[in-house]
Amino acid sequence: MKAIIAEKPSVAREIAQILNANSKKDGYFEGNGYCVTWALGHLVLLGMPEDYGIRGFDKASLPIFPNPFILTPRKTKQSQSKNYQLDPSALKQLKIIKNVFSQCTSIIAATDAGREGELIFRYIYDHLQCQKPFERLWISSLTERAIQEGFKNLRPGSDFDGLYEAAKARSEADWLVGINATQALSIAANSDVYSLGRVQTPTLALICKRFQENKGFKQKKYWQIQLQHRKDYLNFSSLSNQQWEDKKQAEQILKAIEREGRATVEEVSINTIKEQSPLLFDLTELQKEANRKLGLSADEVLQTAQSLYEKKFITYPRTGSKYIPEDLWSEIPELVRILNQSDPFKPAIATLKFGNFNKRIVNDLKVTDHHGLLPTTKIPSALTASEKAIYQIIVYRLLESLSEHCSKEVSHIIIKVHHYEFNITGSKILHKGWRAIKGLLSDKASSNQDDNSNNNSNINETQEPQLIELPEFKKGDELKISSTELNEKLTRPPKLYIEADLLSAMENASRQIENRDQQKALANIGIGTPATRASIIETLITRNYITRKSKTLIPTDKGQKVYDLIKDQKIANVQMTEEWEMALHRIENKELDSNQFINDIKKYTKEITQELLSLNISQENIPELKCPKCQQHNLIIKEKIVKCPDEQCQWILFRVICGVQLSIDHITSLITIGNTPLIKNMKSKNGKKFEAYLILEEDLTTGFEFPQNK
Secondary structure: OEEEEEOOHHHHHHHHHHOOOOEEEOOEEEEOOEEEEEOOOOOEEEOOHHHHOOOOOOHHHOOOOOOOOOEEEOEEEOOOOOOEEEOHHHHHHHHHHHHHHHHOOEEEEEOOOOHHHHHHHHHHHHHOOOOOOEEEOOOOOOOHHHHHHHHHOOEEHHHHHHHHHHHHHHHHHHHHHHHHHHHHHHHHHOOOOOOOOOOHHHHHHHHHHHHHHHHOOOOOEEEEEEEEEEEOOEEEEEEEOOOEOOHHHHHHHHHHHHHHOEEEEEEEEEEEEEEOOOOOOOHHHHHHHHHHHHOOOHHHHHHHHHHHHHOOOEOOOOOOOOOEOHHHHOOHHHHHHHHOOOHHHHHHHOOOOOOOOOOOOEOHHHOOOOOOOOEOOOOOOOOOHHHHHHHHHHHHHHHHHOOOOEEEEEEEEEEEEOOEEEEEEEEEEEEOHHHHOOOOOOOOOOOOOOOOOOOOOOOOOOOOOOOOOOOOOOOOOEEEEEEEEEEEEEOOOOOOOEHHHHHHHHHOHHHHOOOHHHHHHOOOOOOOOOOOHHHHHHHHHHOOOEEEEOOEEEEOHHHHHHHHHHOOOHHHOHHHHHHHHHHHHHHHOOOOOHHHHHHHHHHHHHHHHHHHHOOOOOOOOOOOOEOOOOOOOEOEEOOOEEEOOOOOOOOEEEOEEOOEEOOHHHHHHHHHHOEOOOEEEEEOOOOOEEEEEEEEOOOOOEEEEOHHHO
């Protein structure tokens, strides 16, 4: 009998059906010589400080260096309590897995084929002190064919020891940095818990730095002159190269140009450019595209893609590659023929040249654990709106990647009036190529262009040549000026991050490093991995460090406070984070000993702990307010709650009311005179905004009083 452990019940069910293990038991399937069970995500995790006998935040205990680390079943936080207790569902499933393992002679690990999937299995295996031999099922899709092929080509578990060592090192490094930094800053601030992390804190620093640059930016006016022309029955415009900060000067120049009435062609540049077809999506590129085009968060895209994967409609989504291996290329024509049976894709597929597909996506050297995202041969039905949108994006990208390049003729003309230069730009499509798939002939609003530059404040705007037809020009031609216009413009601040831009910034974080050699060495490493970046963003939102406002990500007051405290500390250093990601990659390839990495992390943890503990943090100017109920004790005012310290009294006020956090002034007014000033922009349960006074009722609970009733 062989035991098989999948990551989720739905995947275990698929495997059991294919292997004819159809007898349903409590927590597993059985039959045909197999027992197929499942994890429920991370069933086993690293123990918390209390598991090592360390309770509360104690300066004398820092830094905490467990040796060895303890593995414990997953815990859940109890409601109305800060305590964590063992998760009953995790305990039950672990008992079932232990029973299944004990019945079998060997094990097949069928958790997701990646770093986290490997960690989920190995932590369970180690926690149960299992010694039985195990093999690995390594597949990139959950179609019947892929699973059958995977079972024919099971690999020894030892082939993935490097992957496990990297996953284990990542897990322990995050624990060491996160636990010690969080406790150190919280002790230094003598306040609520300030959570810090190896990856989340540099990401928070990116968001806060951009936010402060945006808000601190002083806009300036400038003026450009635009001229209108007509030649060979075609209308077109030119724009001055020069920009003027003095309006009167610009107006005088405009008058001189109007008197002249003609311009002379100085330079004619016409180039034919080839735009290569895009590569396949990796997870990060898919998240960026869907965020820009559909407004979905990175986490929503990941969850939707994971759902499509588990329904067998796409290949493994947590991939970091945009290529496929050579041996998969032979399957692509059949995949396209099957997609051609689906009406939405028929017009696009009609533009492809069968037998002459673009082979740019084939590169064995650039395929990591998994190849680029592909649809499978299973055509979906009954999808949700978001699943349908994500699926179509993936299919269209495959079709674009198989198409020919797009060819454009780009014209750049310089004309002169007096000694002032003006630009005329235009382009026309010579051969649509891959752009025919969706009919997107311009990159103006395309996600192919990452807007991550910090140079948005530069008044010299560069624009993509417009898709307009221009007449023929030759040097020395005279152009009549039919009309003129003085355009008032404003310098633009750095854009606030939307998730697509933040993902790009995380992916290309090495650009933040000033040292060119270090920047080059860390290129393509980034903060986090494609599989973890969405969860990093969601963690920052859960911690109340950032919030979504429309499409943008902005820091909360708490997030900015944390950033101001740590922005000059090592914990916020982007370069350090990238170096760790590079080290984890080397561990996975067995080029670096994981013990050496953890020793370096411990040294770093000791440094940041000392840095954070030594911070001189001025406390918020909190007034002394007597408890309105017992009138005996001063209230404790924290970020989320206001409460009486007397356990017998137990008076409490939550600071976030209908989406608005009560300020110190609000709280002071409520306690001293019984009501707050008028609070605006509160949200009711149905999402409608309202304004009201918060009042202290006779029973010392809070209620609303509306302006029309006051």
